[in-house]
Structures are given as structure tokens and as C-alpha cells.
Amino acid sequence: MPLVAWGYLVFVAGLLAGFGGIALVAALAATAGIGSSLVRRSITLAALSAMLLGGTLAALSAGKPERAKRFNPTDSADTTTLAAARASATKAIDSLFGPDAPMARALLVADQHEIPPEVRDRYARAGMVHMLSISGLHVAIIAGAVVLMLRLARVPPVSASLAAILLTALYVAVIGAPAPAVRSAVMLGVVSASRAVQRPTSPWASLALGGFVPLLDPRTVLDLGYQLSVLGIAGLVGSAALAKRLIGGGVSGVRALLVRDVSASIVATLLTAPVIAWYFGRISLVAPLANLIATPVVAVLQPTLFLALILAPVPVAGRFVADAAHPLLQIFDGIARVASSLPGASVAVIPSLVTVIAGGALVAALLVACLSRYPVRPVSFAAASLAVVVWSPAFRLPHSGEMEMHVLDVGQGDAILIRTDRGRWMIIDAGRAWPTGDAGRSTVIPYVMRRGGDVIAFVLSHAHSDHAGGAETVLRSLRPKSFWDAAFPQGSEVYQQTLAAARASGVGWHRVHPGDILPADGVTLRFLAPDSSWMSDLADPNDASAIAIVEFGSTRFLLMGDAESDEESWLMRNAAGELKADVLKVGHHGSSTSSTDGFLAAVNPALAVISVGAENSYGHPSADVLAALGRVDAQVMRTDQLGTIVVRTDGRTITAEARGKRWQVSRESREQ
Ligand SMILES: [Zn+2]
Secondary structure, eight states: OHHHHHHHHHHHHHHHHHHTOGGGHHHHHHHHHHHHHHHHOOHHHHHHHHHHHHHHHHHHHTTOOOOOOSSOGGGOOOOSHHHHHHHHHHHHHHHHHGGGHHHHHHHHHOOOTTSOHHHHHHHHHTTOGGGTSOOHHHHHHHHHHHHHHHHHTTOOHHHHHHHHHHHHHHHHHHTTOOHHHHHHHHHHHHHHHHHHTTOOOOHHHHHHHHTTHHHHOGGGGGOHHHHHHHHHHHHHHHHHHHHHHHHOTTOOSHHHHHHHHHHHHHHHHHHHHHHHHHHHSEEESSHHHHHHHHHHHHHHHHHHHHHHHHTTTSHHHHHHHHHHHHHHHHHHHHHHHHHHHSTTSEEEOOOOHHHHHHHHHHHHHHHHHHHOSSTHHHHHHHHHHHHHHHHOTTOOOOOOSOEEEEEOOOSSSOOEEEEOTTSOEEEEOOOOEETTEEHIIIIIHHHHHHHOOOEEEEEESOOOHHHHTTHHHHHHHHOOSEEEEOOOSSOOHHHHHHHHHHHHTTOEEEEOOTTOEEEETTEEEEEEEOOHHHHHTOSOGGGGOOEEEEEETTEEEEEOTTOOHHHHHHHHHHSGGGOOOSEEEOGGGGOTTSOOHHHHHHHOOSEEEEOOOTTOTTOOSOHHHHHHHHHTTOEEEEHHHHSSEEEEESSSOEEEEETTEEEEEOOGGGOO
16 A cells, blocks of 8 residues: 555654754665565565655755744744734733643644743653644544534534544644644544545554655654654554554453553653654653653643633633643643652663664564564564664763863854763854854864764854854754843844744744753753843943853853953842852953953852964953953963863862863862
8 A cells, every 4th residue: 555655654754864864865765675675575665665765855955945933923924814813822822821821832832932941851851742742642632522522412423523623623723733733633534534434544544644744844854743743653553553462352441451551652652762862862761651641631631721722712711721721730740740850760862873773773673563463573673773772882871970161162252062961062152153164063063963962052142253153053953952142132143144043943042031040961051141121221242241150069160251341240249149150261252351350259260261262363361361360369271272171070079171181170279
């Protein structure tokens, strides 16, 4: 059946294109060939897969401009009826749900941008992150609830499912037709239609039809929600076949139900594990259990949220139902909270491309084993893949217990990378740009790629081109989870391009406020400035630099951007208690307009790092600043003399490394 071929193709293309993109055509075609010959023992299928894969990837590489992602409703000039309906739904959700609105928006209209990164990390650790993105599950639950209600009202089954399909289609359109929801709606339509005409359909065929979106917009295969959704359904189909074989057909009762649910939970978790490992740098061990408990909660929560939204025109009724949803949301979040905090809930990994592809082959073989009546061959293939995953030296469990700050040598400019104790990155600034390139492409991206690990956040200290020049390429290539900056009112052209790149790459943008926190693994980055009222009457973006303090254990690193003496005094007035730090990234490349004596006394750094270009035309760093740093007895390290500088800490002691040498940074004498 050609539909099966299409389904398989879209599934593998989504998976692999998400991992590596166009450079992988050969690997993709080979994997498709192996997989399909295992499933169908058919050369034709293998050839068809390879051909269509090539087509999808060619479309990808042609650089089709990406559709604006749901990012910021105000910057889409979309004035269609659907967009208007979506905007009014969002407004209704905000007024109905109050503090629950960010979660309700994620679950109802697929708008995740107000869910803080630490919450998303919590769900990833619990193995529940797919439940945050509007997925097929939500659509299916809503459709199921509609059918149930209509059947209770004695509406005949065919009319009930027709009504459910229409309502579902309308809903999917209103929320902006995200691919997973489209997939689910189409599958529901196919299954209902096949039931209505009493012609049974293979679940793979309906999955294939549901997964059609990449044929219209190839970039959909890169969408995490789409990948999880297709893999999740494949897992359900596979586990249903497995459960049937384990307990035999026609058996009912608690035991059968349990076998079915547990195997569904385990198979779906296994199938999505390589993708989650790639995006979130972790494998959730608690996921099968968490999903088993959370699924029934979502089954009640989702229709409740939906009902509240429908009843929104009648405020009393809408609010009543929204209030009823509140405890359910609490329970849902509670499950994620408890599951993620269990000891050993998840393992942090830094998957390389090789391990992820081997992991993908492993889970594909397991799926085939679930379906096959003769599972020996796929199981041995799975064992071989497992051997590759385990043996591959790139697969390590990185819990170094150390945080690192990498001050990259990007000439005149800043590019500072914070690496967490689990190998993930926060990037502050990306160096300058020049007519034929930028420091993002030449330095930052290769530096991160060689070491591996996800980029959690990109912070732009301010929009001057020696900090923002490489930001656009960094956002496009490394796709951080979030993008933070101070949004200085007079945005430069390079800043506009950076924002556009964030939008095009689907990176959520956040405006920095004093007190905002970015926690990641054992590291906490907290913004101290700028305050928006302080910023409103400034002419120079330097003094609106985003200032961050990074804490790990008892050590503190203060990152000053290009702040000058005015912003330093603002900090001394408004954040005096926060300024003490062991390591100072000196403001404005050591310019004499920054680093006043009073400020340096408040920070009292043991180590001062200056990011500055050799022989720069500004005369940075100034002799006065070097003398002032000497007066507070700080060791000074400069990128123009040492190249890239790496500062490491285990939370108590600090070492610095450059040009292959290591130094101890002494904090002891400063503790009093
Ligand atoms: Zn600068």
C-alpha cells in the first residue's frame, strides 16, 4: 500500500532532518532503505522512500522562507478572520484564567512563549514535555469529549462523529493549524470516515495521511512538536500490536487495560527518547510512569479548558469552568514537579549525531519488533544499534560538577559562553560582524559545535555591533531555547536583523527586567539591570547594557556588558547588595568611562577579565582602569594578550586557563 510508504517516509524524514539537515541525504536514504526493507521486504518501497526523502530535503535546502512562527501576536500583520479569531481566543483566555493563562494558552492555542524555561525543563525532566505543545493528544481528547456528550444526548453515532470532526477542524484552524494538531484532526477524520463506510483502514495509512503537512511545508519536519506527535502515534500503534500479542485478542478487564496502558507509555517514551535527548540533552527515566499518571489528568483537563473557552462569551459560566480547571492544572503541574524531582528522574546526555542516529535506528528496530510476528531479526538489529550507542565514546554522562565561563577571543567585542555543569550553554553576545562574515559564524558556532550540548539561552547585552554582529547567525544556527535583551528603544539595524532572525528561527524573545532569573542545571543567571524607566531617557545603549550575575555554588561572576559609570552608579543605588563577585567581566572593554573606584570596591573581584581586541583603535583597556583594578588587588586577564580565556569553578574554588596554562584564582583572602 503506497500510503504506508508515504507515512514511513514522512516519519523518517521528520526524524532525521531534525537531527542534521541536508548534509545527511546519504544517511537518510540508507536508513529509509534498511527500515523499509525490514518492514516490507520491498525494494520498490526503499527506492520510493529515498526519492521522496531527497525531494523533501531539496525543498529544505532551497531555503524556502519560513512561515512566521507563533512568537508575538503583535508583529504578525495577519488580519485574516482566522487570525482575528485566534487573537480574541487569546484575549478570552487571559481574562478567564488569570495566573493560569500561560499554561492554558499553551494547551489551548499552542502559544508557549510565556512558559518560563525552567518550567519547560521541569517537564522535559519528567518526560512530559510533549504534553505542553499542543499535540494530537489534545485534539483527540476534545473530539472524544464532543462525541461522548452528543451520544449522551442521544445523537446518532454518525452525526455525532461528523459534528466532532467539523468542530475539531474549526478549532485546529482557529489555533493557527500547528502541524501536530492538523495531523490529529486528519487522522480522526480518516478513522471516522472508514468507520462510517465500514471499511477498516490500517492505522499506518491514517498516520501517513495525517503526517502530510511536510509535503506542503517541508520545514515542518524540523518542528519538535510535529516530530513528537508522529513518533508518539507510531508508538501507540506499535504498542497496541504488542499488547494484543501479550494478552491475546478479545481479553478485557483490569489486567488487559493495564498491559495496554503500560506498554503504550513505555513504547511511546522509547520512541521519542532520541529526539528528546537531542533537543533537551536529557533522557527521562521516569517518563513512562509520569505519562501513565498524567494522561488521565489531561483527559479531564483538556475538555474542561476547552469548555471554559467556549463559554467565554458568558463570563459567569466561563469563569466558573475556568476555576474548575485550576485544581486540575495544579495536579498536572504537580505530577511534573514530583516526577522531575525524583532522584534519578532523568539522565543528562550530550548526544552526538552518531549516537542519535544509532539511537533512532534502535527505536525503529524496536518498533518493528513490536509489530512483527518474527521479532528475532529486528531485536538483533536493535541490540547491534544499542552496542553502537553504548560503545560510542561520544556518549557520556556529563556531570562535571563544574561551571565554566569561556571568554572567546573575538577581537574587539564580546562573546561570552557560560557552560553549565551538565554541558549546556548560555551565550552572552556574539562578537562583531564584517562585510564578509561575523564572529558568530567564524568563532562562536564552531566553538559550541565542537564541544556539543544545547544552547539554553542567548543574551544580548546591548545592540552595538561589536556584541550583536554575530547574533543573527548564532540564533539561526544554534537555535537557543530563548533570547533575552533589554530592548533599548532606539534599536539599530543589526538589532532589527537579530530580532527577525529570532522570529524566523522560532526562538522565544524575552525582555530583560531586573530580577529575572535563568536557572539551568546547577547554574543561576540573574539580571540586575537595566530597569525600563532608567532606560527611557538614555541616549547611549552602553548604559542600558543587560547586567547579569551568574552564580554556581558559592561563586559569583558579574557580567557588565558595556556599562559605563552611570549604569554602575544606578547599580550601586539599586542593587548594592548584589554586586560582590569573584569574577568580573569588566565593562566596556576596559574603557576609562567605566569601572570607577567606588564600583570596583563594591564588586571586589579576585579576577577581572577584559575582552578586547589587540591594537584596537579605542585604546582599550585604559591605563587608569588597569590601575584601579590593581588597587582592589584583582588579577587581570585580557583576551588581547591571552586569546580565549576559560574560567572554571566547582562552586568553591576557581581556576583560569588560557594558552594551555592553568592558574588558581585566590578567593580566600576576600571572604571576610
Ligand atoms: Zn562593546
